[in-house]
Amino acid sequence: MIVYDCIIIGGGVAGLSLAVYLAQSGARVTVIEKKHYPLHKVCGEYISTESLGFLDRLGLDLKALHLSYMSRLKVSSPLGIAVKGPLSIGGLGLSRYALDHKLYELALAHGVTFYTDTTAKTIAFKKEQFAVQLPNELLASKTVVGAYGKHSNIDAVLNNQQTPGKYIALKYHIRYKGFDRSTVELHNFPGGYCGLSAIEDDLINMSCICKKTVFKKYNSIPALESKVLAQNPYLKRYFEEAAFIFDKPLSISKLHFRINTPVKDHVLLIGDAAGNIAPLSGNGMSMGFNSALLAGTAILDYLAGKTDRKGLEQGYHKHYYRHFSKRIRFARWIHLLLGKKYLTDAGLALTRLFPFLLKLFSKPIHGKPF
Secondary structure, three states, X not given: OOEEOEEEEOOOHHHHHHHHHHHHOOOOEEEEEOOOOOOOOOOOOEEEHHHHHHHHXXXXXXXXXXXXXXXXXXXXXXXXXXXXXXXXXXXXXXXXXXXXXXXXXXXXXXXXXXXXXXXXOEEEEEOOEEEEEOOOOEEEEOOEEEOOOOOOHHHHHOOOOOOOOOEEEEEEEEEOOOOOOOEEEEEEEOOEEEEEEEOOOOOEEEEEEEEHHHHHHHOOHHHHHHHOHHHOHHHHHHHHHOEEOOOOOEEEEEEOOOEOOOEEOOEEEOHHHOEOOOOXXXXXXXXXXXXXXXXXXXXXXXXXXXXXXXXXHHHHHHHHHHHHHHHHHHHHHHHHHOXXXXXXHHHHHHHHHOOHHHHHXXXXXXOOOO
């Protein structure tokens, strides 16, 4: 039996980037992914420029793809009161369908093995080694990383189940003539908001977050679109005039936006498995990349004998909170304000008078380049 240096459970952007990072240093890595590539996922699909140095280090040069660079932010209230200004450090847009597949191909090129269309059934830790049981095979590894996203059976395996969240998310791909591809748009409606940003092939990602209570009131996505989202005149225009690429939007439910634990039963958790940031401009992806770098650095130190298991886990835990806890708390606070009709209307009316407030809004949800 091969004893891997690292088994990564989940092959999204965090898991794939960690796999490439470790394999570049000669580690034996395998990834367990319940689906197969390429695939669409609910996501804001906005990559802050804080991540570009790390992605270039992995061998993924997004600049060479000639993607739209976004440097402006436009925010509107449910009544259509809108303000526009600089978007902190800015970013690029690329669909998860394309991005995940490119990272998957990079991982294969570096010798990473994959188990797709399958899931881990149990994870056991004994004598400094993990045993991960798949439906038809048992794998062994020195380290295990959970990169399985927002919801997984692995949370139950790790006794890490959480109270279900109060939000649902919808993702559309659309085409709309005249869309300003240098601008991220954030349009509020009663109970939630939609973010729009340019991705490849002249497409636009439109991702919406909505309270479950609002959705249950209408009990269907078409009714939610026409009765709630379309109350915002900007969103109404998109729903009436845009060309929609999917037959129906992708959706996920039971979302929460709070920090989780970055280590559980000796398993390091990265990306959305460790904590979700309210996707105000898609910075969940940059947090996923950054957490992969933090975990990967800690794992390589452990494999090289520079630290023991306790140092590995405590070090990653400390660095995770240092990097992300303030961002998650701030984004959650802003998220609670958005979608509240009168607060958003009043806040944006105030921002029209004092434009610097928009910069204060966007800066804390971006991190420093890593």
